[in-house]
Amino acid sequence: MALVNEHFLKLPGSYLFSDIAKKVNTFRITHPKQDVIRLGIGDVTRPLPPACIEAMHKAVDEMTNANTFRGYGPEQGYDFLIEAIIKHDYTPRGIHLSPTEVFVNDGAKSDTGNIGDILRHDNSVGVTDPIYPVYIDSNVMCGRAGVLEEDGKWSNVTYMPCTAENNFVPEIPDKRIDIVYLCYPNNPTGTTLTKAQLKKWVDYALANDTLILFDAAYEAFIQEEDVPHSIYEIKGAKKCAIEFRSFSKTAGFTGVRCGYTVVPKELTAATLTGERIALNRLWNRRQCTKFNGTSYITQRAAEAIYTPEGKRQIKENIDYYMNNARTMKDGLEAAGLKVYGGVNAPYIWLKTPNGVGSWRFFEQMLYEANVVGTPGVGFGPSGEGYIRLTAFGNHEDCTEAMKRIRKWLM
Amino acid sequence: MALVNEHFLKLPGSYLFSDIAKKVNTFRITHPKQDVIRLGIGDVTRPLPPACIEAMHKAVDEMTNANTFRGYGPEQGYDFLIEAIIKHDYTPRGIHLSPTEVFVNDGAKSDTGNIGDILRHDNSVGVTDPIYPVYIDSNVMCGRAGVLEEDGKWSNVTYMPCTAENNFVPEIPDKRIDIVYLCYPNNPTGTTLTKAQLKKWVDYALANDTLILFDAAYEAFIQEEDVPHSIYEIKGAKKCAIEFRSFSKTAGFTGVRCGYTVVPKELTAATLTGERIALNRLWNRRQCTKFNGTSYITQRAAEAIYTPEGKRQIKENIDYYMNNARTMKDGLEAAGLKVYGGVNAPYIWLKTPNGVGSWRFFEQMLYEANVVGTPGVGFGPSGEGYIRLTAFGNHEDCTEAMKRIRKWLM
Numbered sequence: 001m002a003l004v005n006e007h008f009l010k011l012p013g014s015y016l017f018s019d020i021a022k023k024v025n026t027f028r029i030t031h032p033k034q035d036v037i038r039l040g041i042g043d044v045t046r047p048l049p050p051a052c053i054e055a056m057h058k059a060v061d062e063m064t065n066a067n068t069f070r071g072y073g074p075e076q077g078y079d080f081l082i083e084a085i086i087k088h089d090y091t092p093r094g095i096h097l098s099p100t101e102v103f104v105n106d107g108a109k110s111d112t113g114n115i116g117d118i119l120r121h122d123n124s125v126g127v128t129d130p131i132y133p134v135y136i137d138s139n140v141m142c143g144r145a146g147v148l149e150e151d152g153k154w155s156n157v158t159y160m161p162c163t164a165e166n167n168f169v170p171e172i173p174d175k176r177i178d179i180v181y182l183c184y185p186n187n188p189t190g191t192t193l194t195k196a197q198l199k200k201w202v203d204y205a206l207a208n209d210t211l212i213l214f215d216a217a218y219e220a221f222i223q224e225e226d227v228p229h230s231i232y233e234i235k236g237a238k239k240c241a242i243e244f245r246s247f248s249k250t251a252g253f254t255g256v257r258c259g260y261t262v263v264p265k266e267l268t269a270a271t272l273t274g275e276r277i278a279l280n281r282l283w284n285r286r287q288c289t290k291f292n293g294t295s296y297i298t299q300r301a302a303e304a305i306y307t308p309e310g311k312r313q314i315k316e317n318i319d320y321y322m323n324n325a326r327t328m329k330d331g332l333e334a335a336g337l338k339v340y341g342g343v344n345a346p347y348i349w350l351k352t353p354n355g356v357g358s359w360r361f362f363e364q365m366l367y368e369a370n371v372v373g374t375p376g377v378g379f380g381p382s383g384e385g386y387i388r389l390t391a392f393g394n395h396e397d398c399t400e401a402m403k404r405i406r407k408w409l410m
Numbered sequence: 411m412a413l414v415n416e417h418f419l420k421l422p423g424s425y426l427f428s429d430i431a432k433k434v435n436t437f438r439i440t441h442p443k444q445d446v447i448r449l450g451i452g453d454v455t456r457p458l459p460p461a462c463i464e465a466m467h468k469a470v471d472e473m474t475n476a477n478t479f480r481g482y483g484p485e486q487g488y489d490f491l492i493e494a495i496i497k498h499d500y501t502p503r504g505i506h507l508s509p510t511e512v513f514v515n516d517g518a519k520s521d522t523g524n525i526g527d528i529l530r531h532d533n534s535v536g537v538t539d540p541i542y543p544v545y546i547d548s549n550v551m552c553g554r555a556g557v558l559e560e561d562g563k564w565s566n567v568t569y570m571p572c573t574a575e576n577n578f579v580p581e582i583p584d585k586r587i588d589i590v591y592l593c594y595p596n597n598p599t600g601t602t603l604t605k606a607q608l609k610k611w612v613d614y615a616l617a618n619d620t621l622i623l624f625d626a627a628y629e630a631f632i633q634e635e636d637v638p639h640s641i642y643e644i645k646g647a648k649k650c651a652i653e654f655r656s657f658s659k660t661a662g663f664t665g666v667r668c669g670y671t672v673v674p675k676e677l678t679a680a681t682l683t684g685e686r687i688a689l690n691r692l693w694n695r696r697q698c699t700k701f702n703g704t705s706y707i708t709q710r711a712a713e714a715i716y717t718p719e720g721k722r723q724i725k726e727n728i729d730y731y732m733n734n735a736r737t738m739k740d741g742l743e744a745a746g747l748k749v750y751g752g753v754n755a756p757y758i759w760l761k762t763p764n765g766v767g768s769w770r771f772f773e774q775m776l777y778e779a780n781v782v783g784t785p786g787v788g789f790g791p792s793g794e795g796y797i798r799l800t801a802f803g804n805h806e807d808c809t810e811a812m813k814r815i816r817k818w819l820m
Contacts, residue, residue, distance in 0.1 A: 002588045002621035002679040003530040043481035048473040063458040071453035071664040113700030120413040211412035254481040255706040269412040290523030296665040
């Protein structure tokens with residue numbers, strides 16, 4: 001008798017975005033003349049950089065001729081892309097990687113979700129709270145998260161609150177945790193850690209034999225000097241951290257699908273008897289067995305991001321979004337609101353005034369200002385009392401939304 | 411202390427294709443003037459159909475403009491592709507599927523590897539032998555395969571031999587097995603089951619509450635009438651089978667990456683307490699958590715396969731490969747060899763003469779005829795004494811290879 005993986009049944013329905021859609025729909029039907037501005041969406045809106053378009057047309061044309069046609073590529077990604085990644089994303093920061101330490105994928109969600117395959121099901125897990133739900137859900141699915149308790153937390157997961165009270169800097173745990181997820185610049189709060197703050201985590205990991213899963217999907221949005229782009233800027237991190245990167249937000253690849261994962265050769269984890277095993281070897285085996293590489297055409301597009309024109313073009317897009325972020329931050333502050341993020345990330349984390357709950361403020365903002373955000377509590381218990389706004393919309397909408405919020409609140 | 415998933419350490423190195431490459435290299439260095447023909451490769455060589463090229467150029471151009479730009483798509487795939495799949499691959503065979511039963515992916519390897527996520531780790535597994543190694547390896551990785559025994563078999567896996575002795579028709583097991591992998595047309599043997607033969611498996615599955623994982627990646631190569639293209643042509647199969655399809659060999663998508671998986675709504679598996687759970691819901695949750703959809707550009711290319719021009723063009727490519735297969739089958743038989751497959755599949759399964767071992771014959775063929783195949787034993791114990799040849803090369807090479815083999819053996 002085929003048996004299901006019952007851990008899946010522990011997962012509560014994930015209704016955040018469908019609940020939002022329902023509420024917005026209700027408003028639209030009851031207020032057909034009102035124009036709603038959506039600042040809740042986590043997807044890019046600017047078109048692909050011309051350098052990527054050109055590279056894709058060229059790659060598509062290569063597929064028309066048997067002499068230039070590409071079939072199966074390496075599961076780990078093509079050398080041309082891996083070399084560009086190392087040369088442009090790591091070498092300039094003094095980080096030396098070998099090509100076999102970089103694994104190209106079809107987006108960071110796949111790898112942040114699948115990485116658990118190579119780890120025992122009973123490792124303990126630590127997450128900052130609020131958090132990107134994939135980290136939790138993928139651990140629930142394999143039983144690693146334990147059981148859901150009455151307070152809405154999982155029994156085998158340590159939640160590290162990030163709120164205005166601690167300036168969004170998670171406290172170093174006073175106990176050992178086997179695996180810790182860190183996402184910086186952070187989704188959803190848009191906050192970052194300084195080098196000194198991140199170093200404390202690397203030191204903790206080295207002292208406790210903790211594996212850090214470092215999600216740097218928003219690295220390209222960093223504007224300030226003291227914010228690390230890669231965890232490997234911290235000495236010793238290669239011994240304790242896997243880093244996930246994505247072209248989704250960097251270059252508008254949410255529909256094109258490409259990212260990469262760095263698993264350093266010197267990174268190990270233990271067997272029950274204490275033998276050290278290189279995680280690079282296990283991840284390579286995982287990918288060779290369950291993945292057949294990323295589309296050749298997509299990889300050529302990703303390579304083009306690293307050309308001089310590509311770099312200039314993605315910077316223009318990022319500047320556009322960060323200009324939105326600035327407009328929003330300034331507008332919200334002018335309306336008397338307390339906001340975080342938006343400086344090194346395309347996310348604004350807005351504290352609701354007077355302790356109003358996330359969902360209540362969401363509805364007020366929808367009905368009074370006709371602006372849609374995302375209730376912070378949807379990202380975890382510590383998100384209660386916050387709203388996430390994203391800077392991925394068009395600039396006119398951002399400006400108009402700020403006007404409306406100001407008019408509503410002032 | 412982070413602990414590794416120790417099941418990975420049970421996996422022996424997978425050296426089949428690197429061992430072959432090494433042996434071929436050695437030959438080349440010692441015989442620099444000999445021209446080697448490779449018939450071992452499992453990758454396509456014909457360029458992409460023009461209809462797919464055109465669709466990709468168009469989709470790439472859509473990404474240049476904010477109004478037509480596509481960001482995140484549905485994790486399950488775009489409706490336009492799912493509708494084309496149902497309309498062309500299923501409806502004409504009297505199979506009715508709802509769009510939510512089809513999941514577009516980045517290739518069948520991902521889903522045949524990941525499907526185990528939704529199933530308990532201690533289900534028993536059955537495989538035909540020889541077999542596509544992903545089925546076994548992905549089960550080893552989560553502990554489901556048990557331990558590797560001295561005879562080279564995994565303790566929790568039932569091997570169902572497919573050899574000339576049983577005409578490559580696996581015997582229905584005399585015990586319950588929870589999960590059975592069937593791949594038809596078969597890789598590596600190139601053989602098929604008739605409807606009556608496949609019906610026996612569906613009946614067994616229904617009687618024993620067995621889940622059939624049906625890999626139909628080579629469906630497009632079927633030429634004969636009585637060979638089912640989909641397991642759902644058999645009554646009751648929707649209650650017991652998941653079907654995997656791929657555009658890799660159908661349309662030359664090995665480097666483009668697209669396939670799909672069908673999980674019928676009425677398919678269930680049990681919890682320990684006997685509750686029936688719809689696998690469609692679990693697979694949907696798995697995909698929404700660990701996958702972010704297939705490239706939009708790739709999905710437009712896949713859609714183009716179903717246009718009248720696309721259909722004609724992929725038929726031309728398939729005819730080309732099947733003509734190779736015919737040439738090879740005829741040539742090998744004329745050389746006095748016993749061959750199987752090659753009628754409804756691009757694989758030829760060659761019985762070595764006089765009981766010579768797979769590796770020995772591989773080397774003889776390389777040194778005497780300068781032709782490279784794949785030793786059958788690399789696909790499992792029952793592959794010993796066989797060689798796999800593929801029809802994916804160019805026609806001139808196939809013809810020349812047959813001449814050489816004939817000259818060598820006659």
